Amino acid sequence: MSDTTTATIARLSTRDAAFHQRLDALLDWEGVSDKAVQARVEEILADVKQRGDQAVIEATNRFDRLSVDAMEQLCLTPDQLKKAYDGLPAEQRDALAIAAERIKRYHERQKPTSWQYEEADGTVLGQKVTPLDRAGIYVPGGKAAYPSSVLMNAIPAHVAGVREIVMVVPTPDGVLNDLVLAAAHLAGVDYVFTIGGAQAVAALAYGTQSVPRVDKIVGPGNIYVATAKRAVFGQVGIDMIAGPSEIMVVSDGKTDPDWIAMDLFSQAEHDEDAQAILVSWDAEHLDAVASSIERLLPTLEREPIARASLNRRGALILCRDQAEAVEMINRIAPEHLELSVAEPGAWLDDIRHAGAIFMGRHTSEALGDYCAGPNHVLPTSGTARFSSPLGVYDFQKRSSIIHCSPEGASELGKVASVLARGEYLTAHARSAEYRIRNR
Numbered sequence: 001m002s003d004t005t006t007a008t009i010a011r012l013s014t015r016d017a018a019f020h021q022r023l024d025a026l027l028d029w030e031g032v033s034d035k036a037v038q039a040r041v042e043e044i045l046a047d048v049k050q051r052g053d054q055a056v057i058e059a060t061n062r063f064d065r066l067s068v069d070a071m072e073q074l075c076l077t078p079d080q081l082k083k084a085y086d087g088l089p090a091e092q093r094d095a096l097a098i099a100a101e102r103i104k105r106y107h108e109r110q111k112p113t114s115w116q117y118e119e120a121d122g123t124v125l126g127q128k129v130t131p132l133d134r135a136g137i138y139v140p141g142g143k144a145a146y147p148s149s150v151l152m153n154a155i156p157a158h159v160a161g162v163r164e165i166v167m168v169v170p171t172p173d174g175v176l177n178d179l180v181l182a183a184a185h186l187a188g189v190d191y192v193f194t195i196g197g198a199q200a201v202a203a204l205a206y207g208t209q210s211v212p213r214v215d216k217i218v219g220p221g222n223i224y225v226a227t228a229k230r231a232v233f234g235q236v237g238i239d240m241i242a243g244p245s246e247i248m249v250v251s252d253g254k255t256d257p258d259w260i261a262m263d264l265f266s267q268a269e270h271d272e273d274a275q276a277i278l279v280s281w282d283a284e285h286l287d288a289v290a291s292s293i294e295r296l297l298p299t300l301e302r303e304p305i306a307r308a309s310l311n312r313r314g315a316l317i318l319c320r321d322q323a324e325a326v327e328m329i330n331r332i333a334p335e336h337l338e339l340s341v342a343e344p345g346a347w348l349d350d351i352r353h354a355g356a357i358f359m360g361r362h363t364s365e366a367l368g369d370y371c372a373g374p375n376h377v378l379p380t381s382g383t384a385r386f387s388s389p390l391g392v393y394d395f396q397k398r399s400s401i402i403h404c405s406p407e408g409a410s411e412l413g414k415v416a417s418v419l420a421r422g423e424y425l426t427a428h429a430r431s432a433e434y435r436i437r438n439r
């Protein structure tokens with residue numbers, strides 16, 4: 001296979017001297033370090049912090065091409081959500097219900113429990129898990145509306161026991177998506193504001209006259225959303241900084257090339273900056289997938305976005321063998337990894353970094369996006385090295401519990417006193433010493 005670039009996708013080989021340089025260029029996503037975006041986002045955040053609703057309204061009119069003059073026009077009532085749900089065709093209502101049920105079942109298993117144990121001296125130690133009071137969920141709505149993201153964000157929040165869920169979703173040109181509204185109803189969202197971008201993140205982080213301030217903001221979004229989340233972190237919790245969607249497929253050459261081409265498109269069609277990479281040690285298979293890509297790309301509704309994404313950040317990579325494929329997985333740490341191989345289970349132990357792992361030829365990433373059960377909000381841009389899928393744990397926090405018995409306080413007091421005096425902290429030492437028996 002030659003190292004050429006077809007009309008749509010780069011062809012790389014690990015045997016080429018420039019391979020690592022070219023891969024680095026593909027993996028590099030400027031994202032939240034883009035200076036112009038940062039400046040614009042900072043301006044929007046400061047404006048919303050200062051002027052509240054009015055700043056949100058003006059930014060929404062500008063970026064989503066609306067002409068509203070009051071925040072009520074950007075707020076949906078529970079009745080509107082229910083009406084959207086009731087009005088859905090049965091097929092869509094059923095699909096949402098099945099997806100919601102499976103997502104709920106999966107996330108129920110993530111529920112951590114509070115625990116306690118007793119030391120020999122009678123001291124009880126433990127950990128208490130408490131849900132957040134109020135969570136803000138960002139549902140993307142710029143290039144496409146994402147009802148599935150409503151479920152993926154709101155259901156774990158519910159399972160965690162969050163008291164109030166505030167959802168924001170932009171509606172460019174004022175177009176409401178009934179499935180999004182219906183999903184919000186089904187998932188038990190308390191408030192929905194039809195706002196997006198940095199202004200929505202600011203409203204959730206600082207609160208406005210109409211938008212309640214939340215404790216944590218979760219959910220994916222574009223570069224403005226990601227940049228804003230990073231900027232407000234500290235005043236409010238965030239789940240992660242999610243970049244554009246990514247897929248990495250590893251194929252043993254035995255999967256239908258059309259299936260693989262479509263799996264690559266499934267993430268490429270999200271965003272011009274999405275990343276789609278296929279790795280295989282079978283050169284003929286890569287050629288076949290390249291042909292499938294050329295033939296099938298024009299059949300997509302979002303062909304221009306998918307083509308741009310494949311051009312910018314797509315690659316078909318020829319590697320030497322399975323071991324080299326594993327190396328590449330751990331280096332790229334993809335958001336989604338498809339193991340399109342005969343025995344995916346045999347690979348698992350060696351894979352250290354991936355947001356979600358789709359096992360075997362029949363497990364397309366798209367099933368995970370909608371309804372398999374696990375969360376589709378996943379770490380991107382290599383951050384799977386240190387972070388995890390959105391989950392129930394993102395909507396809870398832990399407090400430690402310490403309950404000393406008189407005997408425990410006496411014994412621990414001796415230890416604490418020595419350590420405190422070593423730090424020259426007299427009050428610490430004496431506070432501990434007061435509780436030592438028979439001093």
Ligand SMILES: NC(=O)c1ccc[n+]([C@@H]2O[C@H](COP(=O)([O-])OP(=O)(O)OC[C@H]3O[C@@H](n4cnc5c(N)ncnc54)[C@H](O)[C@@H]3O)[C@@H](O)[C@H]2O)c1
Nearest residue numbers: 063140141142143170196197220221222245270271376377
């Ligand atoms: N990881 C996931 O789970 C997941 C799920 C769905 C989508 N995604 C990703 O989320 C992203 C969605 O992006 P999107 O754009 O479609 O929707 P979005 O809702 O994230 O962004 C739309 C908003 O961006 C703001 N905006 C647009 N242009 C602007 C400008 N020039 N200046 C200031 N603000 C501007 C507007 O306020 C608009 O409302 C995609 O990258 C997609 O891949 C990720």
Ligand SMILES: N[C@H](CO)Cc1c[nH]c[nH+]1
Nearest residue numbers: 146148149245246369376
């Ligand atoms: N693939 C996206 C996460 O990266 C999630 C999604 C929603 N709808 C379709 N796909």
Ligand SMILES: [Zn+2]
Nearest residue numbers: 266267270369
């Ligand atoms: Zn997707």
